[in-house]
Amino acid sequence: MNRRIVIAGAIVAVVAVALVLVGRWEGRRDVSSQRRGIEKMRRLVGPLDAPSLAGFRVLPQFDCLTYGRSGNPVALELCVDSEGRVVQAIDRRGVHRHFWSLTYQPSAATTRVDRAEVQRLIDRMRADS
Amino acid sequence: LRPRRFPDDSLLPATVALTLFVFACGSSGVAEVARAGRPLRWAMLLLLVVVAARWASGAEQRVFSRRVVAAAACFVGLAVLSAAWSVAPRLTLERAATLVALAVAAVLVAAGAQGRSERVLAGLVGGGVLVGLAGLLVLLVRHHDAVQAATAQLPARYQGLGQNPDTVSLQLALLVAPALWLGLRAASCGWRLAALAALALFTGSIVASGSHGATAGAAVGAAVVAVGVARSPLRLAALLGAVVVSVGAGAWIETLPSPNPQAAPVKAGPAAPPSRPGYIDAEVNFPLGGELGIPLPGGLHNRQLFTSSGRSQAWGGAIRQAERRPVVGYGFGTEARVFVDRWSTFTSSLPEESYIGIALQLGAVGLIFFLLFVLAVFSEALPSFRIGSPATACAAVVAAGLVIGLVQSYIYSVGNVGAVPWWLAAFLVPAAAA
Numbered sequence: 001m002n003r004r005i006v007i008a009g010a011i012v013a014v015v016a017v018a019l020v021l022v023g024r025w026e027g028r029r030d031v032s033s034q035r036r037g038i039e040k041m042r043r044l045v046g047p048l049d050a051p052s053l054a055g056f057r058v059l060p061q062f063d064c065l066t067y068g069r070s071g072n073p074v075a076l077e078l079c080v081d082s083e084g085r086v087v088q089a090i091d092r093r094g095v096h097r098h099f100w101s102l103t104y105q106p107s108a109a110t111t112r113v114d115r116a117e118v119q120r121l122i123d124r125m126r127a128d129s
Numbered sequence: 130l131r132p133r134r135f136p137d138d139s140l141l142p143a144t145v146a147l148t149l150f151v152f153a154c155g156s157s158g159v160a161e162v163a164r165a166g167r168p169l170r171w172a173m174l175l176l177l178v179v180v181a182a183r184w185a186s187g188a189e190q191r192v193f194s195r196r197v198v199a200a201a202a203c204f205v206g207l208a209v210l211s212a213a214w215s216v217a218p219r220l221t222l223e224r225a226a227t228l229v230a231l232a233v234a235a236v237l238v239a240a241g242a243q244g245r246s247e248r249v250l251a252g253l254v255g256g257g258v259l260v261g262l263a264g265l266l267v268l269l270v271r272h273h274d275a276v277q278a279a280t281a282q283l284p285a286r287y288q289g290l291g292q293n294p295d296t297v298s299l300q301l302a303l304l305v306a307p308a309l310w311l312g313l314r315a316a317s318c319g320w321r322l323a324a325l326a327a328l329a330l331f332t333g334s335i336v337a338s339g340s341h342g343a344t345a346g347a348a349v350g351a352a353v354v355a356v357g358v359a360r361s362p363l364r365l366a367a368l369l370g371a372v373v374v375s376v377g378a379g380a381w382i383e384t385l386p387s388p389n390p391q392a393a394p395v396k397a398g399p400a401a402p403p404s405r406p407g408y409i410d411a412e413v414n415f416p417l418g419g420e421l422g423i424p425l426p427g428g429l430h431n432r433q434l435f436t437s438s439g440r441s442q443a444w445g446g447a448i449r450q451a452e453r454r455p456v457v458g459y460g461f462g463t464e465a466r467v468f469v470d471r472w473s474t475f476t477s478s479l480p481e482e483s484y485i486g487i488a489l490q491l492g493a494v495g496l497i498f499f500l501l502f503v504l505a506v507f508s509e510a511l512p513s514f515r516i517g518s519p520a521t522a523c524a525a526v527v528a529a530g531l532v533i534g535l536v537q538s539y540i541y542s543v544g545n546v547g548a549v550p551w552w553l554a555a556f557l558v559p560a561a562a563a
Contacts, residue, residue, distance in 0.1 A: 016210055019494065023214025023457040026492075030453045055409035057417065066411045074411050097421070104459070104467040105216040125408040 031108045037100030038078075038111045041089035045076055048117055052076075056122045061103065062087055063122055069093050081106050084115035138245060141184040141238065142252030145553065148173045149256025150263070153300060153546050158292040159267060159274045170544065174230050181237035188241035194509050194559035198236060200502040201556070205232050207491055207498055208461035208541070215460020216467060224462025227543035231552050239556035246519045246561035247314075250307040253526075253550050254327050257304035260297055260546075261330040264289020284386030287337035291546070298343035299533055300546040301331040303554070306350030306525030313358050314517055336379040342536035344383070348376040350529030357514075357521025419473035421446075439474030440481055440536065446471065447480035451488040458492035464538060483534030487541060499541075502555070503531065509559040520562035526554035 045052075045067050054073035057064035062081045069075035072092060079088035087106045091098040102109045151173040154166025185191060208225040215221035242249055267290055268275035277294055279285040291297035308331055311324035335343045351372045359365035404410045411417075421442065447468055451458065459467045464486045465478045480486055487495045510524045530540060530551040539545040 016206075019207070019210060019457055020213040023211065023454075023460075026454040026456055027214050027216070027459075033453070053408075055404070055411045055414075057411040059412065059417065064411065064417075066409070073409050074415050077411070099469075099471070101469065103469065104463065125404050126410075127403045127405050 031102065031105065034100045034102050035108070035110055037098070038086050038089040038102070038109065041076060041078060041091060041100065042086060042111050042113075044091075045078060048078075048113060049121055053121065053125075056125050058122065063118060064088070065118060065121060078113070079103075080113055080115060080118050081109075082115065084112045084118070085109035086111040086113060138248060141180055141241075142248045142255065144177055144180040145238070145249060145252030146255035146259060148177050148549055149253065149300065149546070150259040152544070152549055153260040153263070153290050153297060155544065156292050156296050156546050157290050158288055158296075159271060159290070162290070163292065171227070174227065174234065174543070174549075178230055178234045178237065181234045181241070185237040185241035188243065188245075190243050191240040192243045192560040192563050193236070193240055194505070196505040197502070197509060197556060197559055200498070200505040201232055201236075204491075204495065204498040204502050205229055207457075207495055211457065211460045211491060211495075214457065215463055217460060217463050220466070221460040221462045224543070228461070228541065231543045231549065232556075235552045235556035238553055239560040242557055242560040243563050246523070246557055247311070249553065249557055250311060250519060250522055253553065254304055254308045254311060254324065256550075257301050257308070257331055258327045260290055260300060261327075261334050264291070264297060264334060278392070279386070279389035280392045281390055282388055284339065284388050286339045286386075287334065289334055289338075294338040295340045295343065295537060296546060298335045298338040298340040299346075299537055299539060300550065301334050302340075302343035302347040302533060303350065303526050303529050303547055303550045305331050305335075305347040306354050306529055307522045307554075309351050309354045310358065310519065310522035310525070313354070314519075332375065332379065336382050339383045339386070341380075341383070342533050344376065344379055345536075346529040346533035348372060349532045350525040351375075353525035353528050354521055357525070358517050360516055418470055421471045421473065439472050439476075442472045443470060443475040443477070443480055444482050444485055447482070447485045447489060451485065451492070454492060455488075456492045457494050458488065458490045461490050461495075461541070464490050464542075479538040481536060481538050483538055483540045486538040490541070503527070506555050506558050510562050513562040515562075518562060520558050523554045523558040523561050526550060527558065530554075 048065060050067065052067040052069065053065060054068035055066040057066065057077070057079070062079045064077050064079040066074040067076040070093070075091070075093045077088075077090040077092070078086050081087050085106055087103050087109045088099070088101040151166055152170045154162050155170040157163040157166060205225070205228055208228050209222070212218045212221040212225065238249060264275060264287075268287070275287065275289055277286045277288050286294035288294045289297050305328065308324050308328040312321055312328055315321040315324055332347065335347055352369060355365060355368035355372055359368050450467065464480070467489060468478065468480050470477060480489070484496060487499055491498070506527055507524065510520050513520070530547065533547065534540050537547070539547045540551055542548055
């Protein structure tokens, strides 16, 4: 009986460790894929105050800047949290929209911009500023 | 149903009833009630664990189904373990702790339920009656809180005590089966009438809510009870016919209320300051929470019997997101954090599909563990099936809950009004069948 309990316990422990390893690997893979997408969009935008800057979005969790391409004023979008981390990027250039997002885990976002500059650009675009 | 050992035989059913009521208060549309109910429900869950421990210790024979408990332990254990890879470890641990508490309470209730499982069913139905009557009280004194007003697209819908029309109707849909079972099986005429009155209260509230998922779930639960209590093919046909006619009548009644074309549009928050010429406020023109699936100009979204509320598009998005972490998901309890509603035809912070919700949180492994638990429950019920057994009513609650799970995210969310009755009934199946 004791031997069976030990074996069962060992199997449970091995499965638990395997699940943790798989879970962490999946998480790293997902985060790195989102990071790559966000970084690609950041490079596509170029300087934050590029002439293609066409709009903004102010939300409680983050603020966004949109950039025009081919007459579409929201073709590219970067969303920045209060610490300057780019937590979401959207590509609306084609028929299908592509979203890269780390809004559920902002601490994993590695692409950063100057938060003060983002605020300055938003203020420039808002009529009440 | 008369208690043999007072107060033990009455205390547990009363606590179950009160727990259901307090959980419904925590999800109430009446702000003051919700404020009091939200923290109180966790105290109530702990009280249920304590009372269930006393109930189990006082049982003449304790019943544990190893298969059911082992399968549940796999699912609950995975929920706890997922804190190790969760996108929000603390949130995962908190949510998993509530699931552990509910599972412990359900195991203890089931352990002491042999020969008195109908008392637990009476407690569940009693809780539903409290919730249903409280809804009618809200309708009398705070009509605007009990009825979701008609809009240009949607008719008025009854929500009673709930925060929206789908809240309380979910709980009552789960309780239709035990109310029907008690109505058909109770020994005394008084209990039978009381159970049928409860059934009328539940079905009336569900139909008035216009909740299609709750109607379907209640119908499945009632059909399982019909199959489980009918002693002859003729009686089975009569009972199933009654279920079909009731569902048809309910569905027809749900189509009667009309939208109000004159309804004022829903007020948004304070108007955003205008942008300077040459720039746009993207949130005004392309709101992030609804940029996908905006209807074409002139196309109104009128709700018909088979109209989806945009769920299918949101489900597609949630499935694509779950595919990014397919094996073990984002971590238990993180569904609302990781799911982003980007669809104009869908309004919820959750995908409103329990199985997609499990896949998002715990991946394919979580989904498999959950299905193993359900299989374990039914594998206990079927071999020892007896006509009229209370196990039928418990299995009916589980079946109804699985159907509702197709259109609502709730089974694993302990704070939801439907989780407590579903888990209690699931663990009760083996004890009631024994």
